[in-house]
Every structure is written in C-alpha cells, then in structure tokens.
Amino acid sequence: MAGATELPPFSVGLRGGPNVGAEEFEAVLLSAQFRLFIDAIAEPVIVTDAADTVVVVNQAGDRRESGAESFRHLPLTAYARQCDLDMDDFLAAIGRGHSQGVVRVKTTGKVFFAVRRVVLTGPGVSGYSLYMLRSPDVADQGKRSAPSRAGTRNASDLPDDLLFPPGLSRWIERAKIAYLRSIRVLLLGESGVGKTAIAKHLHNIAGEKVRPFVHVNCGSIPESLFESEMFGYERGAFTGALQSGKRGYIESAAGGTLFLDEIGEIPIASQAKLLKFLEDGSIQPVGSAVSKKIEARVIGATNRDLHQMMAMGTFRKDLYFRIATFPLSIPPLRERDDREAILQQLLQKVASARGAQLKLSAECRSAILAHSFPGNLREMRSLVEYLSIVAGEIAEIDDLPEPFLSVRADPVTAGPPVSDLIKSEGTLKDLTKAFEDIIIQQSIQKYGSKREAARRLGVDIATLVRKTTRDRG
The missing domain is CATH 3.30.450.20 (PAS domain)
Incomplete structure (x- = not known):
C-alpha cells in the first residue's frame, strides 16, 4: 500500500471555465x-x-x-x-x-x-x-499509447516528393526505427534525390514537430568559422565575437534533430571535435573552459564518396563509423521505375496553387519521361512548376523550356553510316526508320537542340520528340 505522502501517477491539465479571481x-x-x-x-x-x-x-x-x-x-x-x-x-x-x-x-x-x-x-x-x-x-509514451492516426503513419504516407517504390519504402521504415533508437542515419545519394525531405520526414514521423530540426549545410560554412558556428562561442572568444556569445548549431538542436547535410565538406581539422560530440554528447564552445551535454538525434547526408575520401585521408574513418551506423542509399531519378507516378503527384500538387488541373499532352509527357533528370526530384519539381505558369489547360511540347530540349545526340546511338545502311538487309519500313533515325540524330548534334533540328527538318517539335522517344517505351 502506498505511503501517506505518495500519489499514484496522474496528469495535470487546464480546462476552459469561468474566470478565477x-x-x-x-x-x-x-x-x-x-x-x-x-x-x-x-x-x-x-x-x-x-x-x-x-x-x-x-x-x-x-x-x-x-x-x-x-x-x-x-x-x-x-x-x-x-x-x-x-x-x-x-x-x-x-x-x-x-x-x-x-x-x-x-x-x-x-x-x-x-x-x-x-x-x-x-x-x-x-x-x-x-x-x-x-x-x-x-x-513519447503518451503519444504511443494514444490511438491517433499520427502514430500509425508509415512510409506510404510520405509526401509527394518522397513517393518511393516498395523496396526503398521498407528501408525508409527501417531508418525510422534506427532514428527512434538514436542510431545515426546516413543518407547517401546525388544532389536533388530528396535527402533533406527524408530527414525531415524521419524527424516528423518519429518525433514531435515541436522539437527543433536544425539543418546545417556543412559545405556553406567557411572553414575558419566552422567550429564557432557548429559549437558556439563565449563572449570575447575572439575579435569580432558578439558580446553575448553565440549558441552553435548543435546546442540549438537540443531535444530534436541535427541534420548534417554535405558532411563530406567538413574540414578535416574540425572532424575530431565533431567526433567527440557523437561519442559522448558533449560540446565545448570556443573560448569556454567547460563542456556542455547536448541530447540530439543526428542524421547525416552527402553526395560524396566517403570511402574514397577516407582512402585519401580527407575524411576520418572513426567519424565515418560514428555517423554511418545506418547508411541508406537513395537512387537517382533516372534509375527509378516510378517516374510517371512521381510526375503525376507533382502535377496534383501544383493544381491547388494554380487553381486548375494541369494536364500534359502525350508528346509532352513522353519528352519529360525520356529526360535523364540530372537534377533528380528537384529538377522535375522545378519543371512542373514552370509548366504550371506558362501552359494552359494542357501543356504541349512547345511549352517545355529550351534547355530541356537541348539534348545532344549520343555518338554511340547515332547509327551506322548511310553507306552501310544501303548495303544492309531488311524491310523497307525498317530501313526507312533507321535512315530517319540517323538524320534526326545528326541534325540534333549539328544544331544543338531538338527544337532547332525540327525547324531545319521541316517538322513540328512534337513529331521529332515522338520519333526520338519511340524506342524508349
């Protein structure tokens, strides 16, 4: 039986009611x-x-x-x-x-x-x-015990720019488990594949939105300022320092998520100090004689090859093993088989801001899906937003920006010389198509863009795009 001064667990709240004197x-x-x-x-x-x-x-x-x-x-x-x-x-x-x-x-x-x-x-x-x-x-206990939809979200509830095929969605779900256990997650992939959006997703779905999410682009901090920006400094720590001192990024992330973007850009001289924080959770601001304990979950991201950097001695191995406990590779858009689904989701997203649905003609859609998108999700999102401004109800091939159609022909796929084609065997239809492909590819290479090649060949751009994408499915 509980003692006279002990109370069972309880919760305290305030309810609306009459004013109190x-x-x-x-x-x-x-x-x-x-x-x-x-x-x-x-x-x-x-x-x-x-x-x-x-x-x-x-x-x-x-x-x-x-x-x-x-x-x-x-x-x-x-x-x-x-x-x-x-x-x-x-x-x-x-x-x-x-x-x-x-x-x-x-x-x-x-x-x-x-x-x-x-x-x-x-x-x-x-x-x-x-x-x-x-x-x-x-x-967290209260949140897990509450039968709310927010506590049952899964990878299928990702926002439209995080629509992933089931295989990758399962890995993102595992990354969520790692985040909940305070295991460091390292997101790997090219620029624009959605690493920042995934980090915010892990923060929101596994934590509470009231917690701070501090996004640090390590590549944007000058090397001479890296330590003071990351760890903070005390008043008078150096010439030009604020009289009140300054709180660093790590301390600002206390209780939430520290997202270290582009960690491959961290100066080698500062990596040891960051390693100490990852090992024992303590930081020592510049000019301070004492350390501070900071509780924060850490997510890293990079588009660099850290293994190559370790071999070159520009990235510490011990730091890598601390930051990359759970590495997750995000594939580039050109290697994904759900490009059309992502495109459709982005079209739906701009519809609300536009006030009307944006549709794509068959030729325009084919040209978009045939593009390699070196800028990945970021480039596709920008393209859709561009079309939502310049296009009418239906975006046509002519609405695509000129740089998007300025695709140089690949010498490997430019086809055999015409003389070899004449000597080859095949049906008239096959030979005509092969000759047409040679002319189109050489024209694109000569004039620098599909639009200009179509004008010189006397055909509309939609016809030329359809012919250059017909073998790509």
Missing part, C-alpha cells in the same frame, strides 16, 4: 495543500503572475546554481539565468507568440518539452501563467 487564485497557489500537490509532480512546474514574476516553483523546478537565492519574486528571465534550466529558446518562442518549446538542463543536457498555459483572472485579463516541463520519454 486574482486574490482567490493566489491564495490557492500559496497554500500548503497546493505546495504538497505541486511538489508531487516529478517534472518542473513554474507559476508566474501577470508581470511574469515567479510566484511558486515546485521542487523539480528548483534547480538553483551555486549561491542562488530563492526564486520567488524574481522575474522569469532572472529565474532562467540563475537556475540550471536553459530556457532561452523557449522564452524566445513565447515572445514570438508560441506556447510550446524546448528547455535543456545546463549541467546534464537532459531535454524537456515545455508548454505555457494562461489562467484568466478577469474578462480578457491574463492573470497567471503556468509553465510545465515534461520529459521526452513521458511524451
């Missing part, structure tokens, strides 16, 4: 009964008045730094400076009108999800604010 409410807050109740909550709870001055803090929230006095009557910002809770990001979110955010324990790196609720003490009057912090473990 300020004096009545404050009497409740300062009562011994309320203190017993609030101290029984295992996670921090802070109550402030209309001026955001601390009225009461439970034992879990009374995380004083050495020498700090009672938090009561302190402004909430002063409480945040003196306690062991890093509330800067959360309070900044409150200032922008949000009610949720993330709070980190300075000494341990533990992360809490924070929420603010306002209690009215008169018509339209904000009397008191209740700040409640909860552990991600508790939040």
Whole structure:
C-alpha cells in the first residue's frame, strides 16, 4: 500500500471555465495543500503572475546554481539565468507568440518539452501563467499509447516528393526505427534525390514537430568559422565575437534533430571535435573552459564518396563509423521505375496553387519521361512548376523550356553510316526508320537542340520528340 505522502501517477491539465479571481487564485497557489500537490509532480512546474514574476516553483523546478537565492519574486528571465534550466529558446518562442518549446538542463543536457498555459483572472485579463516541463520519454509514451492516426503513419504516407517504390519504402521504415533508437542515419545519394525531405520526414514521423530540426549545410560554412558556428562561442572568444556569445548549431538542436547535410565538406581539422560530440554528447564552445551535454538525434547526408575520401585521408574513418551506423542509399531519378507516378503527384500538387488541373499532352509527357533528370526530384519539381505558369489547360511540347530540349545526340546511338545502311538487309519500313533515325540524330548534334533540328527538318517539335522517344517505351 502506498505511503501517506505518495500519489499514484496522474496528469495535470487546464480546462476552459469561468474566470478565477486574482486574490482567490493566489491564495490557492500559496497554500500548503497546493505546495504538497505541486511538489508531487516529478517534472518542473513554474507559476508566474501577470508581470511574469515567479510566484511558486515546485521542487523539480528548483534547480538553483551555486549561491542562488530563492526564486520567488524574481522575474522569469532572472529565474532562467540563475537556475540550471536553459530556457532561452523557449522564452524566445513565447515572445514570438508560441506556447510550446524546448528547455535543456545546463549541467546534464537532459531535454524537456515545455508548454505555457494562461489562467484568466478577469474578462480578457491574463492573470497567471503556468509553465510545465515534461520529459521526452513521458511524451513519447503518451503519444504511443494514444490511438491517433499520427502514430500509425508509415512510409506510404510520405509526401509527394518522397513517393518511393516498395523496396526503398521498407528501408525508409527501417531508418525510422534506427532514428527512434538514436542510431545515426546516413543518407547517401546525388544532389536533388530528396535527402533533406527524408530527414525531415524521419524527424516528423518519429518525433514531435515541436522539437527543433536544425539543418546545417556543412559545405556553406567557411572553414575558419566552422567550429564557432557548429559549437558556439563565449563572449570575447575572439575579435569580432558578439558580446553575448553565440549558441552553435548543435546546442540549438537540443531535444530534436541535427541534420548534417554535405558532411563530406567538413574540414578535416574540425572532424575530431565533431567526433567527440557523437561519442559522448558533449560540446565545448570556443573560448569556454567547460563542456556542455547536448541530447540530439543526428542524421547525416552527402553526395560524396566517403570511402574514397577516407582512402585519401580527407575524411576520418572513426567519424565515418560514428555517423554511418545506418547508411541508406537513395537512387537517382533516372534509375527509378516510378517516374510517371512521381510526375503525376507533382502535377496534383501544383493544381491547388494554380487553381486548375494541369494536364500534359502525350508528346509532352513522353519528352519529360525520356529526360535523364540530372537534377533528380528537384529538377522535375522545378519543371512542373514552370509548366504550371506558362501552359494552359494542357501543356504541349512547345511549352517545355529550351534547355530541356537541348539534348545532344549520343555518338554511340547515332547509327551506322548511310553507306552501310544501303548495303544492309531488311524491310523497307525498317530501313526507312533507321535512315530517319540517323538524320534526326545528326541534325540534333549539328544544331544543338531538338527544337532547332525540327525547324531545319521541316517538322513540328512534337513529331521529332515522338520519333526520338519511340524506342524508349
């Protein structure tokens, strides 16, 4: 049997109802009964008045730094400076009108999800604010136990630019399992295949959207600034440093996801420091004598050959094995057999912004599907958005941009010389078609684009495109 001072697990919430008088409410807050109740909550709870001055803090929230006095009557910002809770990001979110955010324990790196609720003490009057912090473990348990559709999403629910064949969808589902277990996922593939979208998908489907998602393009940070941008710095750490210091990308991702895009571009001199964070979760800002613990899930991505870089000594092997626990290769668009399904999904997506359905003529669709798309999903999405602007109800072959049709003939497929063709055997239909292919390929090579070749040959562009794509299915 539970002891007299023990309480069974319970949850706390605020329901809509009549306004509560300020004096009545404050009497409740300062009562011994309320203190017993609030101290029984295992996670921090802070109550402030209309001026955001601390009225009461439970034992879990009374995380004083050495020498700090009672938090009561302190402004909430002063409480945040003196306690062991890093509330800067959360309070900044409150200032922008949000009610949720993330709070980190300075000494341990533990992360809490924070929420603010306002209690009215008169018509339209904000009397008191209740700040409640909860552990991600508790939040995840509640989410898993709730019979909501959000908790049952699978790879088939991916957004349109992440429509993948079943084989790859299964691997993305496995990547989700790895993410949930805080196992590092490394996304591999050419630029534009959807690595960033997959990283955001893993963050959203396996976590909570309130958690921060910090996307760091490692290739865009100058080498001289990499450490200060990634790990942050203290005030006065170097000439030109902000007087308040600066929080780095890793610390900003506390409680959420750190997406290290283009990790092959990380300077070799900075890789050892990043490796330390991946090993023990600690960072040391530039100019600081102490380390900080940071809890964040990590997803990496690159279009570089990291194995070749390791052989050349430009990427550390120990860093690779820390970041690539679960590697996932994303195929380029030209190697996928679902190009037409992706194209259709993108057409449906632009229809809502356009206000009308965008259709493709048979010739236009064939030309698009025959394209190699070196820019992958990003290029196909841009093409569809372009057509949604320039085309009418039906996009024709003439609506395609000129660079899209400026395809040089492949010397390997340009066909045999005409003299050899005349000597060969075959039906008149086959020989005519072969001769026609030679003329078309040579014209494209000579004039630089299908559109110009069609004009010189005296045929419309739709006819020429149909003839160049008829053998590609």
